[in-house]
Amino acid sequence: MNDLSQYIDIYLEELDEQLNAVEEEMLRLEQEGSTESGIQRLFRAAHTLKGSSAAMGFAKMNELTHEMEHLLDLARNGQLSFATPMTDLFFRCLDGMKKLQAEIVRSGQEQFDIGPLILQLREYTKRNRPVAEADSFDAAPPEAWRNLQLNAVHGRLAVKLRVSLADTCEMKAVRAYMVDVQVRELGYVAWSNLTDPEPNGDDPGSFVWLAAIAVQADELEERIAGMMDVENAAVEMCDLASVGFEAEAHAREPGGNGEEPAESTSAADRSRSQTVRVQVDRLEHLMNLVGELVIDQTRMQQLQKLFRQQLGSDDHVDALSALSDHLTRTVGELQQSVMKVRMLPLEHLFNRFPRMVRDTARTLQKDVEFVVEGKDAELDRTIIEDLGDPLTHLIRNALDHGLEAPVDRIQAGKPAKGTLRISAIHEDNQVVITVEDDGAGIRAERIRQSAVAKGIIAAADAAKLMDAEAVHLIFRPGFSTASTVSEISGRGVGMDIVRTEIERLNGTIEIDTVPGQGTRFVIRLPLTLAIITGLLVQVSEKEFILPMSSVAEIIRTEASEIRTVNGNPVVKIRDQIVPIVWLHDALRLPRGEARRKQIPLVIVGRMEKRLALAVDDLLGNQEVVIKSLGTFIGQADGVSGATILGNGKVAMILDTTSILKWVEAL
Amino acid sequence: MSEMEQYVEFGIGNENYAIRISEVHEIIRMQDITEIPNGPSYVKGVINLRGRIVPVIGLREMFGLPDKEFGKATRIVVLNHLEEFIGIVVDRVNQVVSFENTQPPPDRIGGLNGNLFTGIGISSTGLVGILKLDEVLLRN
Numbered sequence: 087m088n089d090l091s092q093y094i095d096i097y098l099e100e101l102d103e104q105l106n107a108v109e110e111e112m113l114r115l116e117q118e119g120s121t122e123s124g125i126q127r128l129f130r131a132a133h134t135l136k137g138s139s140a141a142m143g144f145a146k147m148n149e150l151t152h153e154m155e156h157l158l159d160l161a162r163n164g165q166l167s168f169a170t171p172m173t174d175l176f177f178r179c180l181d182g183m184k185k186l187q188a189e190i191v192r193s194g195q196e197q198f199d200i201g202p203l204i205l206q207l208r209e210y211t212k213r214n215r216p217v218a219e220a221d222s223f224d225a226a227p228p229e230a231w232r233n234l235q236l237n238a239v240h241g242r243l244a245v246k247l248r249v250s251l252a253d254t255c256e257m258k259a260v261r262a263y264m265v266d267v268q269v270r271e272l273g274y275v276a277w278s279n280l281t282d283p284e285p286n287g288d289d290p291g292s293f294v295w296l297a298a299i300a301v302q303a304d305e306l307e308e309r310i311a312g313m314m315d316v317e318n319a320a321v322e323m324c325d326l327a328s329v330g331f332e333a334e335a336h337a338r339e340p341g342g343n344g345e346e347p348a349e350s351t352s353a354a355d356r357s358r359s360q361t362v363r364v365q366v367d368r369l370e371h372l373m374n375l376v377g378e379l380v381i382d383q384t385r386m387q388q389l390q391k392l393f394r395q396q397l398g399s400d401d402h403v404d405a406l407s408a409l410s411d412h413l414t415r416t417v418g419e420l421q422q423s424v425m426k427v428r429m430l431p432l433e434h435l436f437n438r439f440p441r442m443v444r445d446t447a448r449t450l451q452k453d454v455e456f457v458v459e460g461k462d463a464e465l466d467r468t469i470i471e472d473l474g475d476p477l478t479h480l481i482r483n484a485l486d487h488g489l490e491a492p493v494d495r496i497q498a499g500k501p502a503k504g505t506l507r508i509s510a511i512h513e514d515n516q517v518v519i520t521v522e523d524d525g526a527g528i529r530a531e532r533i534r535q536s537a538v539a540k541g542i543i544a545a546a547d548a549a550k551l552m553d554a555e556a557v558h559l560i561f562r563p564g565f566s567t568a569s570t571v572s573e574i575s576g577r578g579v580g581m582d583i584v585r586t587e588i589e590r591l592n593g594t595i596e597i598d599t600v601p602g603q604g605t606r607f608v609i610r611l612p613l614t615l616a617i618i619t620g621l622l623v624q625v626s627e628k629e630f631i632l633p634m635s636s637v638a639e640i641i642r643t644e645a646s647e648i649r650t651v652n653g654n655p656v657v658k659i660r661d662q663i664v665p666i667v668w669l670h671d672a673l674r675l676p677r678g679e680a681r682r683k684q685i686p687l688v689i690v691g692r693m694e695k696r697l698a699l700a701v702d703d704l705l706g707n708q709e710v711v712i713k714s715l716g717t718f719i720g721q722a723d724g725v726s727g728a729t730i731l732g733n734g735k736v737a738m739i740l741d742t743t744s745i746l747k748w749v750e751a752l
Numbered sequence: 753m754s755e756m757e758q759y760v761e762f763g764i765g766n767e768n769y770a771i772r773i774s775e776v777h778e779i780i781r782m783q784d785i786t787e788i789p790n791g792p793s794y795v796k797g798v799i800n801l802r803g804r805i806v807p808v809i810g811l812r813e814m815f816g817l818p819d820k821e822f823g824k825a826t827r828i829v830v831l832n833h834l835e836e837f838i839g840i841v842v843d844r845v846n847q848v849v850s851f852e853n854t855q856p857p858p859d860r861i862g863g864l865n866g867n868l869f870t871g872i873g874i875s876s877t878g879l880v881g882i883l884k885l886d887e888v889l890l891r892n
Contacts, residue, residue, distance in 0.1 A: 378803050628787075673789035713805045715788065715798065716836050718889070723790040728798055728805050736786040736800050 094194075095363070097142050101187055104131045105180065106437055112176055113440045117455070120161070120168035120224070128176075129158040135183075146196040147186050153207040154179055164222055164279045165290045166214050175210055177441075179203055222248075222279060222294045230277030230296055234324065237274040237298040244324035245299055247306065250292035255315040262293045265310055272306055273299035296324070366467075369428055373616055376417070376424050377711035380617065383417045384708055385732035386410050425614045429464040432510050432517075435474060436461050439481060443506065446485050453492050453502055454485065459509035465517050466614040469591050473519075473611070476584040480521045480607050481508065483581075488525035488605050498602065500524070519609040527601040530556040540564055557597050561585045589743045590726075592618060592635050618712060620729070620739065622705035623688065626675040629737045631710055631729060632688060636742040638696065640704065642684040657687065657698050664689065665749070666698045672724060672745050678702070690742040697746055708732075712739060724748065759873070761849050761880055762829060762842040764811050767862055768880045769842075770849065770873060775885055777830040777837060779845055782822045783808075799828070799839060806830060808839035814888070815864060833889055849875045854882060 108131045115124050132155040139147035154176070160166040185198040223246060238244035249265055251258050262280055269275055278295040299306050303321045310319040390410045393403050436458050443456040465473075489495075489504040496502050507522045530553035537559040538545045548556065559565060563582040588595045593611035612618065612635060620631035621640075641659065648655050648666060655666040666687065670677045687698040710729040715722065726741035759770035760779070785797040785808055796808045808828060812819060825844040830837050851873030857866040861881055868887045873880045 381803070675789070715791075715805060716807055718833075718836055718838055719788065719791060719795055719798075719807050722788045722792075725788060725790070728786070730800050730803060730805070734800055735784060736798050736805060738786065738788060 093142065097138055098187075098191060100138055101135065101147075101190075104135050105183055105187060107131050108180055108183075109441055110437070112173060112180065113444060115168060116170075116173050116444065122162065122225075125158060125162045125168055129155060129162055132158055144186070144190060144196055146198065146200050147183065147190075150179060150182060150186070150200045150203060153204050157207055157211055160211065163290045164225055165292060166211070167222055167224055172210060175206055179207070223296065225279060226277045226296055233274075234276035234296050234298055237276065238324075242273055242298040242300050243303060245297055245303055245306065246322045246324055247295040247297060247310070248292065248318075248320045248322075249294070249310060249316055250318045252315050252317045253291065255291070258291055258315075261313075261315045265293070265313060265316065266295070268310060268313065269295055269297055269299075269306070272301050272309070273297050364427075369424075372424055373428065376421050377616065377713075379417050380421060380709055380711055381730050381732065383410075383413050385734075387414065388732045421617065425466070425616070426464075428466050428468075428614070430467045430470055431462050431464050432470065432519075433461040435470050435477070436508065436510075438474070439477075439508065442478065443481060443485065446482060450485055451491065452485060452489050452504065454489060454504045454506050457505060457507040457509075459507065460511050463510040463512050463517050464613075465611060466616070468615055469611055472587065472591055476587045476609075477508070477519070477521065479581075479584050481506065484521060484523040484525065484605070488523040488527075490526050494526075513610075515613055516610050517613060519611065520606055521609075522604065522606040524604040527603055527605050528557050528560070528597070528599040529601045530554075533557055533559050537562065537565060557599055560597070561595075586743070591615065592633055594635070616712060617709055618739075619707055620710040621688065621707045622731075622737070623669070623686075623701040624703035624705055625669045625673060625701050626678050627702075628675065629705065629731065629735065630669070630673075631737050631739040632690070632699075632742065633726075633739065634707055636690050638689045638691065641687050641689065641698075643687055644684060648685070659689065659698075662696065664696045664698045666700055667745075667749050668700045669740075669745075670700075672699075672748055673740075691746055695746060695750075697742075697749060699742075699745070710737075710739065756850055758848055758850050759880075759882065760829065761846040761875060761877065762827070763844045763846055763877075764815065764842055765817055768846060768875070768877050769811075770851075770875075770880045770882045771829070771831070771885065772882075773848060775831055775833070777832045780828050780830060780839075782826045782828060782841075796841065801830065801837065801839075804837060806837045806839050808841060809889075810841045811888075812841070812843075831885065831889075833885060838889060846877055847875070849873075849880070851875065851880070851882075857881070 108128060111124055111128050111131070115121070115128075132151045136148055136151040136155055139145075139151060157166065157172070161168045161172075166172070182198060182200055182203050186196050186200070189195060189197050234244050247269065249262070251261055255261055259280075266275065266278060266280055274297060276296040276298065278293065280293055280295075303323060307319050307321040310316060387410050390403070390406050393400075393406060397403050439458065440456055443454065447454045484506055489506065490498065490500075492502040495504060505524045508520070509522075510517055510519045512518075534543075534548040534551070534556050537543045537556075538548050542559060542562045542565055548559075551559075560581045561584075563580065565580060565582065585595050588609055588611070591611055592615065593609055595610075596608045597605065598608065599605040619634040621634055621637055623630050623632060639659075643657055648657055650656065651663065656663050657666055658664075668677055686701050686704045688701060688704075689696060689698050691697045710731075712727045713729060714727055715725070724741055724744045725738045727739045728736050729739055731737050758773040760773055760776050761768055761770045763769070780801075783799045785799055787797040788795060791797070794809050794814050796810045796813075798805050798807050800806075810819070820843065822841075823843070827842055827845045828839040829842055829845065830839045854871035854873045857869040857871055859866045861869060861872070864881075868881075868884055870882045870884045873882055
């Protein structure tokens with residue numbers, strides 16, 4: 087083992103890759119039915135893992151993959167069908183392999199007991215092997231069924247014939263060919279899984295035919311059974327009415343992607359040789375250093391402006407300006423590059439979901455097609471890690487509350503199978519992730535009633551909300567539309583947690599829903615958490631940063647424009663009445679004398695809840711490096727972190743979400 | 753062993769206290785402290801220590817003494833506590849000392865709970881309360 091320890095990383099990487107490939111393939115098999123190329127890919131994955139696990143001395147992984155490979159080998163030769171029981175069994179095997187994987191990662195020791203799985207795999211083989219099961223006919227192309235139908239006229243019977251040859255039979259393919267000749271004498275053969283003889287003589291021992299015969303079924307059975315080396319022959323009448331359905335089900339198959347697997351492996355090899363593994367903390371350190379540079383560069387820019395003001399046009403000042411500009415560009419690029427290094431494709435996150443959707447849909451007895459798009463969009467790794475829970479919650483919600491049961495869908499005139507789509511695209515400096523279902527949608531009226539009943543909002547206020555605004559009430563704490571708490575999505579984690587999580591990542595979430603047609607959640611996230619664009623504001627002689635991502639707009643208003651409604655100050659912005667809050671009050675700072683005639687207002691908040699924050703002065707926007715306040719201080723209400731300004735002073739970065747909450751609580 | 757251990761001795765009001773020197777990162781002059789809105793009351797704010805954000809607490813407040821204007825002698829003792837820097841504001845820093853012998857703390861020392869101290873030492877300035885950092889910095 088000691089000599090092999092240097093390969094463990096490569097092994098684990100391969101293991102991870104192959105397990106993902108197996109899972110993906112299994113889900114595809116389940117969705118689209120088994121295809122030859124799919125089983126072939128599964129076989130290859132199992133085969134690869136068997137080999138490398140043996141080489142690394144992981145006996146259990148080796149044994150399990152060996153048994154799986156064996157079964158897959160039978161399946162690809164048409165001797166076993168890859169039907170639902172086998173899919174389920176394979177999913178259990180996959181879980182077993184993942185447990186082994188986790189154990190290998192943790193301790194290098196395989197603990198998980200694979201005995202039961204091995205037993206089930208063998209049992210399955212034994213039960214299904216001797217005679218090819220009815221499902222062997224699944225491999226028949228649609229034309230075969232059509233031809234059978236066309237020929238099963240004038241008293242000819244459509245039958246399924248299964249023949250298994252004795253184990254002692256030397257040249258099985260030749261014997262099977264003779265059976266074929268016999269069947270053709272008695273009627274028309276629409277299809278058979280008869281294959282060309284394997285060069286190594288390792289032919290399967292059982293064959294099937296689809297035929298329209300001119301004799302009685304038992305006569306055919308008798309004739310074939312009487313042939314040499316034939317151990318068993320079984321004739322079954324074909325139910326052509328169900329064939330129509332079957333044929334249709336298989337019509338989709340040829341459309342499956344015929345990608346050349348050999349090519350994709352070599353592509354993976356190529357890309358692997360061009361990557362370097364780096365410790366995450368080294369990246370963190372690099373990011374911190376870049377952060378320092380960004381601060382210094384901001385300071386330098388300010389000095390440069392100052393010099394220009396004081397000295398006017400001067401050769402040295404010009405040189406400094408040029409230098410400062412160049413530095414700004416270079417540091418900007420450096421920052422971008424380091425950020426890129428920290429980014430991971432969303433694939434790592436999205437790949438978790440298909441399996442979860444499958445299991446959840448089964449539990450809920452819903453039929454769903456799960457579509458994943460934009461796996462290659464990249465995000466900062468810390469964001470990806472924190473995105474798992476909220477997305478899982480949204481997907482579960484969509485399956486549980488969004489998509490209707492198949493019966494209800496049919497009644498509503500929709501296809502029985504619902505569609506759940508998760509996609510990601512890059513947009514400017516953001517990644518937009520959408521979770522979309524074609525389910526029942528959210529009825530605004532129900533949300534209003536529910537919110538009022540739960541005391542989240544006063545009835546009068548609820549009535550004033552437009553539908554699009556009312557729907558957003560589901561994000562309020564204490565809201566949950568499900569009347570019963572279900573195992574799937576009612577674990578006390580409400581939509582408010584989802585929104586809080588997203589906003590903690592400086593992101594936003596919005597709902598777009600049409601009753602009866604579906605619901606779409608749109609999440610916008612910054613590419614990175616470490617550096618944001620901030621608006622520097624002054625409040626009673628102190629400087630604060632408001633993240634630009636939460637600023638809707640900035641206006642200046644005359645003191646005389648401010649009116650009061652119920653004693654609360656408001657301002658009218660394009661027909662919308664927006665309440666004003668002095669940031670001083672939220673931060674418990676003295677307001678002081680108003681020095682200016684015009685009051686700068688920073689408009690923050692979401693559609694249904696806007697707020698104008700009155701500040702003393704606007705000092706412009708700039709890139710700021712977010713620093714945590716540390717665990718000793720922990721969370722301070724209204725503050726999400728701190729940053730060091732160009733002048734070396736520390737400024738607090740304000741968290742508008744909690745300021746909004748604070749205002750709501752008033 | 754413990755007899756030879758060195759301590760940083762500092763004063764708050766009329767009292768003198770000491771912290772093991774191994775727990776002190778550095779001692780700096782008073783800085784601009786940025787307050788944290790709605791932060792914990794015992795935290796005065798944060799400072800920029802060469803690019804790091806370091807929280808600063810007032811021992812006066814923690815020990816229930818009235819706040820005092822910063823003077824020339826006011827210092828921030830930056831401690832290394834649980835891999836985090838924490839600054840404490842003290843009225844003055846006296847000296848680095850080691851104590852010949854220390855006595856177990858009484859139940860209460862000048863209105864403070866005795867379990868905030870590991871013991872009482874005697875230096876040239878008189879009695880010195882040796883602080884148990886883990887207790888003093890215990891949140892809340």
